Amino acid sequence: MALVIALASCGKMGELKPEYFTTTPQVLEAVGGKVPVTINGKFPEKYLKKNAVVEVTPVLKWNGGEVKGQPATFQGEKVEGNDQTISYKAGGNYTMKASFDYVPEMAKSELYLEFKAKVGKKEVNIPSIKIADGVISTSELLGKTVGSANPADAEDAFQRIIKQAKEAKIMFLIQQANLRASELKSNEIQDFNQTVVDVYADQKGKKINNIEISAYASPDGGVKLNTGLAENREGNTANYVNKELKKGKVEATVDSKYTAQDWEGFQELVSKSNIQDKDLILRVLSMYQDPEQREAEIKNISSVYKTLADEILPQLRRSRLTLNYDLIGKSDEEIMQFVDSDPKQLNVEELLYAGTLTNDRAKREKIYTLTVEQFPNDYRAYNNLGEIAYRNGDVAKAESFVNKAAKINASAPEVNMNLGLIALAKGDKAAAETYLGKASGAKELNEALGNLYVAQGQYERAVNAFGDTKTNSAALAQILAKDYNKAKNTLSGIQNPDAYTDYLMAVLGARTNNSSMVTNSLASAIKKEPALAKYAANDIEFSKYAISSIIK
Secondary structure, three states, rough: OOOOOOOOOOOOOOOOOHHHHOEEOOOEEEEOOOEEEEEEEOOOOOOOOEEEEEEEEEEEOOOOEEOOOOOOEEEEEOOOOOEEEEOOOOOOEEEEEEEEEEEEEEHHHEEEEEEEEOOOEEEEOOEHHHHHHHHHHHHHHHHHHHHHOOOOOOOOOOEEEEEEEEEEEEEEOOOOOOOOHHHHHHHHHOOOHHHHHHHHHHHOOOOEEEEEEEEEEOOOHHHHHHHHHHHHHHHEEEEEHHHHHHHOOOOOOOOEEEOOOOOOHHHHHHHOOOOHHHHHHHHHHHHOOHHHHHHHHHHHHHHHHHHHHHHHHHHHHEEEEEEEEEEEEHHHHHHHHHHHHHHHHHHHHHHHOOOOOOOHHHHHHHHHHHHHHOOOOOOHHHHHHHHHHHHHHHHHHHHHHHHHHHOOOOOHHHHHHHHHHHHHHHHHHHHHHHOOOOOOOOOHHHHHHHHHHHHOHHHHHHHHHHHHOOOOOHHHHHHHHHHHHHHHHHHHHHHOHHHHHHHHHHHHHHOOOOOHHHHHHHHHHHHHHOOOHHHHOOOOOOHOOOOHHHOO
């Protein structure tokens, strides 16, 4: 909305008439910590004398203080100068912009224009005139709503069930499938068998899933021969494993399979070797898919075939045994019992995990305190103590803990995100932007960025960043972006509404002409936090509503 300043002719540039004054915005509003205003003016015909100079200064005034904006100067047609020249006969239009640093006292203020005028060398008095009211300071509620934003937890890496695998190999002679005693008595096979027995015996801490047998034949010798050979190796190995299980009184599933010609294993061994013409052999494998043709082409490379037969192919004549089992960690109940009785029995991941098993902040604080005592070089517990302090409204304590986390791991996304939230809570937007720029990967980052964008006055961007987050700050962004339906939905969906949830609902009621929403929500807000009565008394959002009985 344009501001049209009509400088009414009254004698020699006398009193101005206020009825043509407007502002953009009509009522001043704090945006990103500033109070911006655009002033469009018009000098009427035959007002500004040809030898006159007028300096116009916007001044925002409140009880006990004022602040002046940048003045603009206009000159008549006969004045030699560099200011905008206004025609005496036709008059003229002009635009001024001003921006004031917001302070809370501006919540109840008025915008004036003050004038200094000369006609020739003679000073002329033009009385100051009020042109707007101010200041809608709803955006400044971020200083309160950011305190209910969700800080970032540093997560544990606890796994109750950890997959494990134990492997062993039984090697075979060329074109043979019998199990040699030397192989079965090897340390590798004996260790495998003992592991199977031990894992089965520890049924509380371990669980066998299965034993896999994969039997192979090397690619030389033809498909028909190798198919029977690999199949026999599989069968003989499976019989051996089942006998060992029976002997050890172990119940386990045995899954077996065979591969007639292990071209994949052959390619892997050749790739890792230093044999002559290695690249040529690999090229043959890529060019031909038929196994008979592959074998023939490789045998034609006579310079290396003996090396292949001596060094590579014997490694492929094998059965691979794999014991697949789970390591089973402590139950939730056991972990919490150790927290109370003997926390030194818990490792760092178990302690951090314990902190996720309760919503009691005092209990969580105790757990993370134990964690930093036992594992002082792990940043995560310090970060999480900071997270708890932030949720408790103790920004200084939160900053102390998160700074300790940063000394250990300054690049951790959750640490930087929390430092960004803390900076916002302290009103330091520049620091917040720097920290949040280093917080990529933090789960709560979009919410934190939404708070930053509100602080910067980027309301649409804030709404997009918040997405479907149900917090006071998200609702604030939606109100400021004039998405009132979404704001109401957000406020209604907040799990633990506080005084500022109710206050924002009252503001929403005022903006949507819902007087009962204003009075009911404002009463609820003040009941929860009586100091809001004084704040509401100066809040221009409620200027059209009778709230005196609520705020008394």
